[in-house]
Amino acid sequence: MTNQQSHDSAPVPGELVPAPARETEKGAIARPVLSAQDIVVEYKAAGQPPVRAVRGVSLDLLKGETLGVVGESGCGKSSIGRALVQLPPPTSGEVHLGGDRLTGLTQRQLRPLRRRIQLVFQDPISSLNPRRSALEIVADPLRLARHPNPRQVALKALDEVGVDERMADRRPHELSGGQCQRVSIARAVVQNPEVLICDEPVSALDVSVQAAVLNLLERMKVEHDLSMVFISHDLAVVKNISDRVAVMYLGRLCEIATADELYARPLHHYTELLLASIPNPGDKERRRRPGAVPPRPVTAAGCPFAARCPAATELCLREAPELSEAEPGHLVACHHPANTPASGPAPASAPTSQRPF
Numbered sequence: 001m002t003n004q005q006s007h008d009s010a011p012v013p014g015e016l017v018p019a020p021a022r023e024t025e026k027g028a029i030a031r032p033v034l035s036a037q038d039i040v041v042e043y044k045a046a047g048q049p050p051v052r053a054v055r056g057v058s059l060d061l062l063k064g065e066t067l068g069v070v071g072e073s074g075c076g077k078s079s080i081g082r083a084l085v086q087l088p089p090p091t092s093g094e095v096h097l098g099g100d101r102l103t104g105l106t107q108r109q110l111r112p113l114r115r116r117i118q119l120v121f122q123d124p125i126s127s128l129n130p131r132r133s134a135l136e137i138v139a140d141p142l143r144l145a146r147h148p149n150p151r152q153v154a155l156k157a158l159d160e161v162g163v164d165e166r167m168a169d170r171r172p173h174e175l176s177g178g179q180c181q182r183v184s185i186a187r188a189v190v191q192n193p194e195v196l197i198c199d200e201p202v203s204a205l206d207v208s209v210q211a212a213v214l215n216l217l218e219r220m221k222v223e224h225d226l227s228m229v230f231i232s233h234d235l236a237v238v239k240n241i242s243d244r245v246a247v248m249y250l251g252r253l254c255e256i257a258t259a260d261e262l263y264a265r266p267l268h269h270y271t272e273l274l275l276a277s278i279p280n281p282g283d284k285e286r287r288r289r290p291g292a293v294p295p296r297p298v299t300a301a302g303c304p305f306a307a308r309c310p311a312a313t314e315l316c317l318r319e320a321p322e323l324s325e326a327e328p329g330h331l332v333a334c335h336h337p338a339n340t341p342a343s344g345p346a347p348a349s350a351p352t353s354q355r356p357f
């Protein structure tokens with residue numbers, strides 16, 4: 001798919017991705033704590049065609065789960081993450097936090113709801129105010145909410161994330177990247193939100209620090225009873241931290257399943273390609289990459305992955321596949337899913353539209 005097509009603003013049908021209803025230990029059905037329907041994010045600049053970064057994404061986040069969101073650079077991961085927290089609100093579509101609609105509200109109406117959904121950014125240093133100390137950064141949202149004792153609560157939150165009192169008066173440039181990300185996490189959880197959106201929270205950190213920050217996020221999730229959206233281009237990290245994983249391609253969701261299922265048996269050819277690119281010297285099968293695909297023309301009406309897909313047929317060029325449940329809890333947008341008994345090269349006697357190129 002060309003850049004022009006990826007920026008094409010032709011309307012696309014909404015893709016409803018309901019989370020599978022999940023029974024809790026007490027037998028109650030888990031309800032989504034965050035729900036997004038048909039989210040579209042467009043960026044407009046004067047004299048330029050709009051960039052459609054997210055093209056009709058719907059998803060549910062269940063209480064207590066971590067939903068990983070993966071995909072290549074530029075596929076719209078950050079755009080959907082920011083749309084969920086209304087920074088800025090999406091171009092269209094709806095976001096509900098519990099029973100409250102977040103979309104369509106004024107900034108004033110949104111203010112009391114913001115406490116309940118927080119964002120941790122990729123670049124910890126630039127996401128913190130350089131003129132404020134770590135303590136002030138964490139205490140500021142409490143002050144805004146007229147908390148009676150912001151200093152004490154902020155100090156406790158900093159201590160909880162491993163930033164001790166001696167570092168509390170330091171400004172971001174006097175802290176390491178890992179310490180800044182700990183301050184970011186303290187700021188995000190200090191008001192006890194229900195949902196944390198983490199946008200590549202460890203990508204900018206040294207490998208040695210990444211594991212410590214991931215462990216911290218997991219601990220915060222348990223201790224603060226959080227539900228989490230974890231955005232990353234690193235499939236290995238996402239696998240370890242996520243209950244379910246959603247795969248994005250050019251602004252759309254192409255597959256969503258439990259982490260175990262998705263990594264063991266990807267149904268979308270793009271997911272297969274992504275997994276094949278994870279370095280894992282011990283796994284010869286997984287490292288076998290799909291062969292190069294000869295360039296072929298693609299159409300805006302067809303599957304967005306057709307230009308790169310080894311299994312594309314004429315049908316794929318004609319019709320974009322809808323995201324639908326291929327197996328319980330496993331949704332895929334593909335006319336000819338991989339790793340199913342029916343997959344594999346179509347016989348020469350198959351109808352033309354089913355034959356591979």
Ligand SMILES: Nc1ncnc2c1ncn2[C@@H]1O[C@H](COP(=O)(O)OP(=O)(O)OP(=O)(O)O)[C@@H](O)[C@H]1O
Nearest residue numbers: 043051053071072073074075076077078079080233
């Ligand atoms: N403020 C903006 N103005 C114009 N275009 C934007 C803006 N932000 C993002 N885009 C474009 O929207 C598309 C999606 O960007 P986004 O940052 O959401 O992708 P991403 O998956 O998070 O990428 P990365 O992995 O590199 O962070 C890209 O084509 C990007 O260039």
Ligand code: SF4
Nearest residue numbers: 303306309316334335
């Ligand atoms: S719909 Fe066709 S082109 Fe798209 S991923 Fe499936 S097989 Fe490949």
Ligand SMILES: [Mg+2]
Nearest residue numbers: 077078079200
């Ligand atoms: Mg991003």
